[in-house]
Amino acid sequence: MDSADVCPALKVHLLPTGSQTMSQALxxxxxxxxxxxxxxxxLQRNLRDCPQDKVPFPxxxxxxxxxxxxxxGKAMAKSVVSHVRICYPxxxxxxxxxxxxxxxxKQVLQQKEHQINVEGFRLRxxxxxxxxxxxxxxxxxxxxxxxxxxxxxxxxGLKLSEEELLDKLEIFFGKTKNGGGDVEMRELLQGGVMLGxxxxxxxxxxxxxGQFMVPLGKQQSCLRVSPYxxxxxxxxxxxxxxxxxxxxxxxxxxxxDGPELQDVLEIHFQKPTRGGGEVEAVTVVxxxxxxxAVFTSKSG
Amino acid sequence: xxxxxxxxxxxxxxxxxPHVDQLRKQTVDPRAIHLKKAEGAxxxxxxxxxxxxxxxxxAASEVSGNLGAALGRPRRKLISEITKENIQLKEEIQKLEAxxxxxxxxxxxxxxxxxxxxxxxxxxxxxSDSEFSDISYSCQVSSKVPYELQKGQALITFEKEEVxxxxxxxxxxxVQVQNENVMLTANPVSLNSGVKFQVHVGVSKxxxxxxxxxxxxxxxxxxxxxxxxFSKSRNGGGEVEYVEYNxQTRSALITFVESxxxxxxxxxxxxxxxxNQNCHRVTVSPYTETHLKKFQVFSGVSKxxxxxxxxxHLQTTDEEVVEDFISIHFQREKNGGGEVEVVKCSxGQPxxxxxxx
Numbered sequence: 001m002d003s004a005d006v007c008p009a010l011k012v013h014l015l016p017t018g019s020q021t022m023s024q025a026l027x028x029x030x031x032x033x034x035x036x037x038x039x040x041x042x043l044q045r046n047l048r049d050c051p052q053d054k055v056p057f058p059x060x061x062x063x064x065x066x067x068x069x070x071x072x073g074k075a076m077a078k079s080v081v082s083h084v085r086i087c088y089p090x091x092x093x094x095x096x097x098x099x100x101x102x103x104x105x106k107q108v109l110q111q112k113e114h115q116i117n118v119e120g121f122r123l124r125x126x127x128x129x130x131x132x133x134x135x136x137x138x139x140x141x142x143x144x145x146x147x148x149x150x151x152x153x154x155x156x157g158l159k160l161s162e163e164e165l166l167d168k169l170e171i172f173f174g175k176t177k178n179g180g181g182d183v184e185m186r187e188l189l190q191g192g193v194m195l196g197x198x199x200x201x202x203x204x205x206x207x208x209x210g211q212f213m214v215p216l217g218k219q220q221s222c223l224r225v226s227p228y229x230x231x232x233x234x235x236x237x238x239x240x241x242x243x244x245x246x247x248x249x250x251x252x253x254x255x256x257d258g259p260e261l262q263d264v265l266e267i268h269f270q271k272p273t274r275g276g277g278e279v280e281a282v283t284v285v286x287x288x289x290x291x292x293a294v295f296t297s298k299s300g
Numbered sequence: 301x302x303x304x305x306x307x308x309x310x311x312x313x314x315x316x317x318p319h320v321d322q323l324r325k326q327t328v329d330p331r332a333i334h335l336k337k338a339e340g341a342x343x344x345x346x347x348x349x350x351x352x353x354x355x356x357x358x359a360a361s362e363v364s365g366n367l368g369a370a371l372g373r374p375r376r377k378l379i380s381e382i383t384k385e386n387i388q389l390k391e392e393i394q395k396l397e398a399x400x401x402x403x404x405x406x407x408x409x410x411x412x413x414x415x416x417x418x419x420x421x422x423x424x425x426x427x428s429d430s431e432f433s434d435i436s437y438s439c440q441v442s443s444k445v446p447y448e449l450q451k452g453q454a455l456i457t458f459e460k461e462e463v464x465x466x467x468x469x470x471x472x473x474x475v476q477v478q479n480e481n482v483m484l485t486a487n488p489v490s491l492n493s494g495v496k497f498q499v500h501v502g503v504s505k506x507x508x509x510x511x512x513x514x515x516x517x518x519x520x521x522x523x524x525x526x527x528x529x530f531s532k533s534r535n536g537g538g539e540v541e542y543v544e545y546n547x548q549t550r551s552a553l554i555t556f557v558e559s560x561x562x563x564x565x566x567x568x569x570x571x572x573x574x575x576n577q578n579c580h581r582v583t584v585s586p587y588t589e590t591h592l593k594k595f596q597v598f599s600g601v602s603k604x605x606x607x608x609x610x611x612x613h614l615q616t617t618d619e620e621v622v623e624d625f626i627s628i629h630f631q632r633e634k635n636g637g638g639e640v641e642v643v644k645c646s647x648g649q650p651x652x653x654x655x656x657x
Contacts (some may be wrong), residue, residue, distance in 0.1 A: 037388040043396040062598035064655035066605040068642040078444040231595040
């Protein structure tokens with residue numbers, strides 16, 4: 001074999017000076033091969049572990065049902081978005097009025113300022129439409145997380161609160177004598193607990209060990225530790241969406257107390273002569289106080 | 301709770317890498333790692349999951365295995381052989397690295413969310429200041445796991461789990477479909493994995509992003525100009541708490557003292573910034589923070605939906621007709637069935653069915 005066939009980086013070793021250099025060259029090559037093989041195995045492992053269609057390590061089960069949704073042709077990744085919940089801060093001296101009919105709300109909003117008659121004096125307030133931020137696009141990718149593990153296999157009927165369980169796990173897996181290390185984060189998931197460690201090798205080591213007897217309350221439970229895949233947001237777009245049935249009332253003067261103000265507003269906004277209509281709800285936040293208005297999606 | 305790993309010759313998920321010494325003895329066969337995958341694949345495993353055995357490692361194992369006998373071989377020849385192998389290994393590594401990049405992309409959630417109707421539900425007391433400074437949005441996202449329904453197969457969802465389990469236990473069912481009598485086989489549905497997580501978004505009521513700021517002044521001066529312009533209530537501004545300015549990206553983050561100022565400003569697309577005698581319009585946008593919580597991969601398990609096979613050679617080609625007959629048959633308790641929610645079959649062409657929570 002010609003030295004020209006050889007990898008350029010090694011040319012320097014192949015001067016035929018003596019068996020000493022040859023030995024060294026051979027050893028260097030063999031070491032390189034070992035490194036390359038390690039890297040190859042690591043890649044093969046990663047590819048295999050990658051969330052293709054079935055992950056080869058234990059993950060919690062989730063019961064699913066076919067409800068009739070289908071499509072022609074190729075399987076496309078799809079997801080369901082549910083349980084939308086929005087918390088909107090209401091400042092002191094404001095109110096949220098929700099009408100049955102969105103057209104009534106539209107009518108009310110035609111006047112920016114409303115004058116509310118109360119027993120001889122007038123309250124001047126401003127009305128505004130309400131817009132809430134809604135997620136319109138979400139892109140999330142998953143990848144193996146070298147610093148985190150999933151702990152599973154909890155016995156049914158475990159009488160521990162979330163906090164107690166997380167504490168016990170953090171204590172156990174925080175000890176090097178158990179094979180663990182410094183716990184950086186912890187999260188309760190459906191069917192398991194995710195633990196994140198500050199050092200990479202701790203997670204790997206725990207996965208290798210696989211099973212642990214962990215004291216959870218009165219008895220010891222056999223728990224399993226497996227690799228954890230974490231998600232990363234690639235894109236998230238939020239756009240304002242109007243709430244057609246609700247109207248914000250602002251700058252309410254500090255003249256009446258809570259319950260009275262609520263009645264007064266309800267009466268005013270129900271009057272058809274004022275462009276009002278059937279009021280579903282009135283939420284009042286008196287001056288000096290704060291409130292959080294909660295909105296949820298109708299189906300979830 | 302968790303799925304059991306398929307049994308294999310290897311004990312752990314992360315096998316020990318071979319040491320240099322081992323190369324001199326019997327080689328560690330990388331194919332052993334793939335045994336787990338081959339054994340574990342069943343049902344819906346995609347065909348592309350065949351074990352990958354790079355051609356080079358076979359050659360490598362042959363060489364290493366012969367190393368004992370190679371003492372007699374000229375070292376130079378050995379060196380060049382190993383060098384060649386290393387080059388091949390490097391190529392293989394490059395290929396897998398590229399493949400890995402491609403694969404991680406396929407396990408994504410990519411969703412355009414249609415408008416969801418939201419309604420006022422209740423009022424709460426904010427627990428802390430931070431709750432009050434943001435409008436917070438949260439939702440749950442969960443994969444719909446696809447299932448390829450092949451020609452001649454049908455899916456049937458029962459209202460009760462026990463009925464589904466019973467139908468599976470009985471295994472063979474003689475069903476009348478129009479004029480034909482077919483034997484259908486009932487089996488559980490093997491599902492792939494999916495992901496689920498929560499998305500939390502905080503839209504600040506006190507901060508705004510400012511972009512397209514002209515790069516005309518030194519940093520400290522520009523910061524002052526920003527503070528001055530954004531404090532002018534006649535332009536919609538308000539008292540400024542803090543200005544973070546990045547001269548390089550020509551952007552800034554303005555924090556106001558009072559919440560509500562941000563909303564007002566954001567109603568406009570841009571805002572006047574006064575620099576000496578000139579007025580520049582700078583772009584304003586909301587300051588949002590988005591993060592994921594409770595992210596987890598789950599393995600889909602079908603408890604109420606059953607797979608029926610045996611419809612391949614049916615004369616009837618109308619899927620709806622067949623579905624009706626199947627539904628009628630399995631509604632009857634005497635046939636081992638019960639209340640049926642949904643039936644879907646594939647006759648002329650495959651369909652993709654979606655399983656959800």
